[in-house]
Amino acid sequence: xxxxxxxxxxxxxxxxxxxxxxxxxxxxxxxxxxxxxxxxxxxxxxxxxxxxxxxxxxxxxxxxxxxxxxxxxxxxxxxxxxxxxxxxxxxxxxxxxxxxxxxxxxxxxxxxxx
Numbered sequence: 001x002x003x004x005x006x007x008x009x010x011x012x013x014x015x016x017x018x019x020x021x022x023x024x025x026x027x028x029x030x031x032x033x034x035x036x037x038x039x040x041x042x043x044x045x046x047x048x049x050x051x052x053x054x055x056x057x058x059x060x061x062x063x064x065x066x067x068x069x070x071x072x073x074x075x076x077x078x079x080x081x082x083x084x085x086x087x088x089x090x091x092x093x094x095x096x097x098x099x100x101x102x103x104x105x106x107x108x109x110x111x112x113x114x
Contacts (some may be wrong), residue, residue: 007029021079027072031069031093037061037065037102038058041058062097062100064083065094065095069087069097069098
């Protein structure tokens with residue numbers, strides 16, 4: 001039977017760092033996916049040709065990307081990575097997504113059940 005001779009605090013620290021890295025990866029992939037959905041929408045609809053009926057759908061994609069960006073930035077900062085300019089350049093985050101970063105999504109219009 002193999003016995004780990006490291007102090008328990010070192011083992012715990014390793015586990016925490018491992019989970020931080022895993023969470024950072026998940027948040028980064030979520031940001032990539034939300035930005036890809038927004039880019040696909042934009043590629044299918046020229047900005048000047050987006051009908052008024054499609055504007056809410058695009059706005060929703062922008063808000064989702066802003067939320068994903070916020071989650072990623074918070075996770076990075078919790079890991080000690082404070083400079084988010086690198087994210088904006090690497091992921092080519094549109095300024096409109098950056099501007100809605102951290103905004104809470106609108107509440108559902110459906111009535112809540114007790």
